[in-house]
Each structure stands twice: as structure tokens, then as C-alpha cells.
Amino acid sequence: MVKICCIGAGYVGGPTMAVIALKCPEIEVVVVDIAAPRINAWNSDHLPIYEPGLDDVVKKCRGKNLFFSTDVEKHVAEANIVFVSVNTPTKTQGLGAGKAADLTYWESAARMIADVSKTDKIVVEKSTVPVKTAEAIERILTHNRKGINFTILSNPEFLAEGTAIADLFNPDRVLIGGRETPEGQKAIHALRDVYAHWVPVDKILCTNLWSAELSKLAANAFLAQRISSVNAMSALCEATGADVSQVSHSIGTDSRIGPKFLNASVGFGGSCFQKDILNLVYICECNGLPEVANYWKQVIKVNDYQKNRFVNRVVSSMFNTVSGKKIAVLGFAFKKDTGDTRETPAIDVCKGLLGDKAKLSIYDPQVSEDQITRDLAMKKFDWDHPAHLQPLSPTSNKQVSVVWDAYEAIKDAHGICILTEWDEFKNLDYKKVFDCMQKPAFVFDGRNVVDVNKLREIGFIVYSIGKPLDSWLKDMPAVA
Numbered sequence: 001m002v003k004i005c006c007i008g009a010g011y012v013g014g015p016t017m018a019v020i021a022l023k024c025p026e027i028e029v030v031v032v033d034i035a036a037p038r039i040n041a042w043n044s045d046h047l048p049i050y051e052p053g054l055d056d057v058v059k060k061c062r063g064k065n066l067f068f069s070t071d072v073e074k075h076v077a078e079a080n081i082v083f084v085s086v087n088t089p090t091k092t093q094g095l096g097a098g099k100a101a102d103l104t105y106w107e108s109a110a111r112m113i114a115d116v117s118k119t120d121k122i123v124v125e126k127s128t129v130p131v132k133t134a135e136a137i138e139r140i141l142t143h144n145r146k147g148i149n150f151t152i153l154s155n156p157e158f159l160a161e162g163t164a165i166a167d168l169f170n171p172d173r174v175l176i177g178g179r180e181t182p183e184g185q186k187a188i189h190a191l192r193d194v195y196a197h198w199v200p201v202d203k204i205l206c207t208n209l210w211s212a213e214l215s216k217l218a219a220n221a222f223l224a225q226r227i228s229s230v231n232a233m234s235a236l237c238e239a240t241g242a243d244v245s246q247v248s249h250s251i252g253t254d255s256r257i258g259p260k261f262l263n264a265s266v267g268f269g270g271s272c273f274q275k276d277i278l279n280l281v282y283i284c285e286c287n288g289l290p291e292v293a294n295y296w297k298q299v300i301k302v303n304d305y306q307k308n309r310f311v312n313r314v315v316s317s318m319f320n321t322v323s324g325k326k327i328a329v330l331g332f333a334f335k336k337d338t339g340d341t342r343e344t345p346a347i348d349v350c351k352g353l354l355g356d357k358a359k360l361s362i363y364d365p366q367v368s369e370d371q372i373t374r375d376l377a378m379k380k381f382d383w384d385h386p387a388h389l390q391p392l393s394p395t396s397n398k399q400v401s402v403v404w405d406a407y408e409a410i411k412d413a414h415g416i417c418i419l420t421e422w423d424e425f426k427n428l429d430y431k432k433v434f435d436c437m438q439k440p441a442f443v444f445d446g447r448n449v450v451d452v453n454k455l456r457e458i459g460f461i462v463y464s465i466g467k468p469l470d471s472w473l474k475d476m477p478a479v480a
């Protein structure tokens, strides 16, 4: 019987392994983690992450062929295939700080695999890693190998949060990279056989190790670049009277461009886009390619510009100060259908508004007060380390309250900032909202979810990213 062990029970390890267990009933899958609270949550009725459809999948296989455990060494020792899906955050100190990937967690996992193994293993890179990481991992694994053969594969994950289960059930492709040696090819076939339980074989792409590693960074860079491109256009739309949704639709109907990932927004967030592009930039610099590095750096610069631009719009519209004014923040997660706040644009927008002394009332249907308080106090990049290594919960900020109802957040507010595109924000009773706000009442829509004309008819002053400006805003400076 094939036994799979996955090190790292996070947003990737948990859902991916649950789907493998569901689709391959004859394979035993154990997900292990050093974080006991996370494993306890995976074994409870309240899973540690919110992901549509995940509960169902876990319920169907947990206790049958899917297990969650803190007994990392035992399960690694017993497995034939070991996936490694641990954090690969951006380095905050030392060589490459602020750009390079911090491979501390990966290295410690690899050393542990080498120490506890008594049988041959396929070791699969599931985490996103710099190109050529497999070479370093191989050295760690084979340094003290005691006659055991380790074959390393790169199998990057392309799921997006909020649609993880659908993405895993029906992936655009599964990518497996391995050495072009007989052992490498044998390992590729073994992993391909796992995915072939439900993924058509023509969607399982097999490449060399470095192509697989680099393809993951390239895919995220290309996706993020599309968002920065459309966001750059949104600034020009506001300056010219064009409507970014119309521009996106017009260019997206060109089959060479395609319609997806062209929604202008307050900026992209999430645990990976920025981290992976910084990682790519660093690799380019290390390979003596500064022009290529600068090209990709610009994707992040435009994203930062977009977040600053949004804050400036809010402040300048409200008579150039938000000091002491209540601003309702609707949505804190980095996108809808997830409770994940890693690198969410809401953090930078909230910090910008707090910098101008606003009073924030924040509502998100999936994010807890504790998480928001931590996020607003955390240093850049600290969020991407395992929970037990993160700073303890800070004392709450008097300028910030977190509430569990959108109307509660809005009551007596001067302005509303929509920062996540949760469906419920489209369907609020905006007449009721208007009536309970200070006047003039402002709506700043960072996700283009509201019906701008309808809200203007009610009496709101509305700013919506990349849409023709309200006459109120036309002469206001909005320089980031």
C-alpha cells in the first residue's frame, strides 16, 4: 500500500492531501505539522481554514485513509512519498533580506527526513521555492544517506484560495518536474499515477526539475502582472473618464488576452504574489539580470501605488483629513470566500487611514478580531511564519473596533471603504445605510462591487476604482 505523508498542514497541505485521499481510497494519507493547535483543529469540527467544500471532503475521508498528526517523524519514516508543504516566507534578515525566500523551514524538514528515514523515499517539493532548491535539498538528503535513496520531485501547487477544492478537483494542469535519470523518471511516473486517479493524463505535465520550479514563480508573476497592468489602467481611466470595467471587457474579448484576471482592485494581496515576485527578482539579480529583475519589481511597485492611491482618494475626498472620523471598513480578507488575511491590501489601507488618525470600524464575515488586531500590529513579512513563531496578540488599538455586522460598522460613519468583494456587500440595503451615516456620506469601493449610479441617486458620494469620477472628486488631488 502506498503511504503518503505531507509535512505542513496549511492552506496547501490540508486541502491537497484531503483531495488526494478522497480520490485515491487505497492510499493512506497523513498530514503532519509541528503546530499542535492546527492539527487539533483539522481533527475537529472547526477546520483551521475556511474553504468552500473542504469540510465535506475532510468528513468523507478523515479516520479512513486521511489522518492529521503531530507525530511528524513516525509518519515520515513510514511513508513512500513525502510531500513538503511548509512555509517559504520572504527573508527579513541577512543576505537577500526583503527579497530572497527563507528556506529555514524547508531545510529543517529535509534534515528531519534524512534523519528518520529507513526506506527509500520520493520527496516532493509542494511549497513554492526558488529555482534550483531541489539541488540544495538533494544535498541535504543525500549527505548522510545510510544507503537510502531519495528521489526529489518538484510538484508546485496552483490552487487559489476560495476555490481550492474546485481547483484541485479540476486543475488546468498538474506539473511534475524530476531528474532526467531512470530513478527520476520512475518517481515522476509514481506521482503521475497518484494524480491520474482523477486528472486526465494529458493535463499532467512532466518537465525537468528547474522548469517545474521556475514555472510556479513565473505563473504567479504573470498573474500578478495582469492585475498590476489593469490597475495601472484604472488610474488612467480615472484621469480620462474611461471606465476600467469597459476597458477590461474590451481587451479581454481578444482571445490572445482572455477575460480572466482583469478586475481592477485596491491591489492584489495573498500570501504568495508579492513573496514569489520578490523571490523571482532576487534570483534574477543573483544571475546578473538586473533589467529582468527591475521589470518584475515594477509589478509590486504598481501594487503599492494602487493601495496608496486609494488611501489618498479617501483622505482628499473627505476634506483632506479623516482625523477623528469613523470609517467603516467592509472586508479584511485578501479576497472573498477565504478568511486568510496574509498580505491583504486591507492592512496597508487601514494603516494609511490610521496614519491620518481615522477611527476604523472593521467588519469581515470570516476574519476574527484577534487576527485583525495582530495584522495591524505585525511587521512586514512576519505573518508568513508558523503561528507559534508569530508575535503574541498585541493590545488592541483604540482607534480600531472590529464588529460582526456590516450595519454596525457603518452606523454613524462618515465613509465606507469596501476592501473585499464579499457578495453580501453588493446586496446591502444602501438606502438604510445612507440614512444611518454622517453626511456627506462617502463610499470608496476598492473592489467595484456597488452599483455606482444607484448609490449616487441615493445621495452617496462614490469613488469606485477606475470608474468615471464623481463630480465631487474631480478637482481633488489624488497623487500617491
Ligand SMILES: NC(=O)C1=CN([C@@H]2O[C@H](COP(=O)(O)OP(=O)(O)OC[C@H]3O[C@@H](n4cnc5c(N)ncnc54)[C@H](O)[C@@H]3O)[C@@H](O)[C@H]2O)C=CC1
Pocket (backbone or CB within 6 Å): 007, 008, 009, 010, 011, 012, 013, 032, 033, 034, 035, 038, 072, 085, 086, 087, 088, 105, 106, 108, 109, 126, 127, 128, 129, 157, 158, 159, 160, 161, 271, 272, 384, 385, 386, 387
Ligand atoms: N496558500 C496558497 O494558496 C498557496 C501556497 N503555496 C505555497 O505552499 C507553501 C505553503 O503555503 P501555505 O500552506 O499557505 O502555508 P501555511 O502557513 O498555511 O502552512 C504551512 C505549515 O507548515 C508548518 N510547518 C513549518 N515548518 C514545519 C516543519 N519543519 N515540520 C512540520 N510542519 C512545519 C507550519 O506550522 C504551517 O502549519 C508555501 O511555499 C506557499 O508559497 C502554493 C500555492 C498556493
Ligand SMILES: O=C(O)[C@H]1O[C@H](OP(=O)(O)OP(=O)(O)OC[C@H]2O[C@@H](n3ccc(=O)[nH]c3=O)[C@H](O)[C@@H]2O)[C@H](O)[C@@H](O)[C@@H]1O
Pocket (backbone or CB within 6 Å): 128, 157, 158, 159, 160, 161, 162, 220, 223, 227, 260, 261, 262, 263, 264, 265, 266, 267, 268, 269, 270, 271, 272, 273, 334, 335, 336
Ligand atoms: O501560489 C499561490 O499562492 C496561488 O496564488 C494565487 O492564488 P490566491 O492568491 O489564492 O488568489 P487569487 O485569486 O490569485 O487572488 C490574488 C489577489 O489578486 C486579487 N485579484 C485577482 C484577480 C483580479 O482580476 N484582480 C485582483 O485584484 C485578489 O483579490 C487577491 O487579492 C494564484 O491564483 C494561484 O494559482 C496560486 O497557486
